[in-house]
Amino acid sequence: RKEVEQDPGPFNVPEGATVAFNCTYSNSASQSFFWYRQDCRKEPKLLMSVYSSGNEDGRFTAQLNRASQYISLLIRDSKLSDSATYLCVVRLNTGFQKLVFGTGTRLLVSP
Amino acid sequence: DGGITQSPKYLFRKEGQNVTLSCEQNLNHDAMYWYRQDPGQGLRLIYYSQIVNDFQKGDIAEGYSVSREKKESFPLTVTSAQKNPTAFYLCASSIMTGGSNQPQHFGDGTRLSIL
Numbered sequence: 751r752k753e754v755e756q757d758p759g760p761f762n763v764p765e766g767a768t769v770a771f772n773c774t775y776s777n778s779a780s781q782s783f784f785w786y787r788q789d790c791r792k793e794p795k796l797l798m799s800v801y802s803s804g805n806e807d808g809r810f811t812a813q814l815n816r817a818s819q820y821i822s823l824l825i826r827d828s829k830l831s832d833s834a835t836y837l838c839v840v841r842l843n844t845g846f847q848k849l850v851f852g853t854g855t856r857l858l859v860s861p
Numbered sequence: 862d863g864g865i866t867q868s869p870k871y872l873f874r875k876e877g878q879n880v881t882l883s884c885e886q887n888l889n890h891d892a893m894y895w896y897r898q899d900p901g902q903g904l905r906l907i908y909y910s911q912i913v914n915d916f917q918k919g920d921i922a923e924g925y926s927v928s929r930e931k932k933e934s935f936p937l938t939v940t941s942a943q944k945n946p947t948a949f950y951l952c953a954s955s956i957m958t959g960g961s962n963q964p965q966h967f968g969d970g971t972r973l974s975i976l
Contacts, residue, residue, distance in 0.1 A: 754903070784964055793951055793967040794904070837903070846917070849965060851896075851903035 751776055754852035756838050762858045767828045771855045773821040773838030780850075781843035783814055785823050788835045788854060797823075797836070828859045864888065865968035867952050873976045874939065874946055882937045882971045884952035891957045893935035894965060897921065898949040910935055911957065939973060947974050 756773050763769050775783075783800035798805065800812040800821055811824040821838055838852035865886045874880045884893065892911045896904040906919030910929040924943025929935050935954075939946045949972055953965040 758901075791949075791972075793969050796964050796966065799964065846909070846911075848906065848919075853901060853903045 752852075753777055753850045754838055754840050756852040756855045758853060758855060760856040760858050762860065763828050764860055765828055765830060767859075768824065768826050769828055769857060770825075771823045771836055771838075771857075773823075773852055775819050775821070775838075775840045775850075777840070777842055777850075778819065779843045780819070780840045781847065782841040783812075783821050784839040784841075784849075785810075785812060785821075786837040786839055786851075788837055790834075794837055794851075825857075828857075830859050830861065833857055833859045865952060865954055865966060867950075867968035867971050869971060870969070872971055872973045874973060875976050877941045879938055879940050880973070882939065882950055882952075882973070884935045884937065884968055885933055886935075886952075886954045886968075887933060888954060888956075888966070889932070890954035890966075891932070892955045893929065894953040894955075895919075895925070895927065895935070895937045896951045896953065898951060904951065907937065949973075 754775050785797040786794040787797045788794040798807050800814045804813045809826045813822045835854040835856045837854045840850045842848050868883045894909045895907040898904050905921050907925050908927040910916035913932050916927050916929050926938045951970045952968040955963045955965045
């Protein structure tokens with residue numbers, strides 16, 4: 751079983767739609783959680799950190815369920831520019847506090 | 862502007878050749894990392910360094926070597942022992958606050974291919 755699992759997609763949605771991505775992690779020692787965005791053939795960029803109480807940044811809302819070891823990202827009012835791959839990232843509570851990356855979920859927003 | 866600079870953007874390696882990928886940051890970050898990304902796979906950690914003159918192997922260090930002689934620089938050498946070097950290589954850095962890593966920020970990557 752992968753340490754961080756994501757549905758690879760692609761998710762094809764029209765502009766203005768609401769879309770949700772899910773991510774599960776297997777290591778209960780996971781400490782911190784992030785969503786990164788990666789455009790085609792580009793580097794990953796931090797989208798947002800995920801906090802236990804849930805957090806929102808504009809059209810983006812992230813949720814964490816530690817009991818179920820589940821993380822979600824909700825995008826409201828999708829824009830064409832949201833088309834990208836979204837990486838779920840978990841930081842382990844080990845000596846080094848390594849980051850573990852999911853393989854990503856691809857989003858395609860169409861006009 | 863502050864950031865992480867990787868060079869070159871594209872690199873071709875001949876059989877039996879060692880090549881070195883450059884990574885420089887002016888963010889004053891303590892920790893630096895090298896990852897490899899293959900199609901359909903998540904980023905995999907090659908090496909990391911939390912302080913100058915110290916570095917540790919990641920999950921896939923075989924066939925690679927690094928050095929950390931300066932805080933700003935963390936070059937990666939892909940040696941001839943790495944039999945499948947074709948990949949997208951990403952360098953990252955982060956600050957370390959209270960012993961915990963902050964989110965990592967990435968350079969724009971180097972694409973390495975075999976000739």
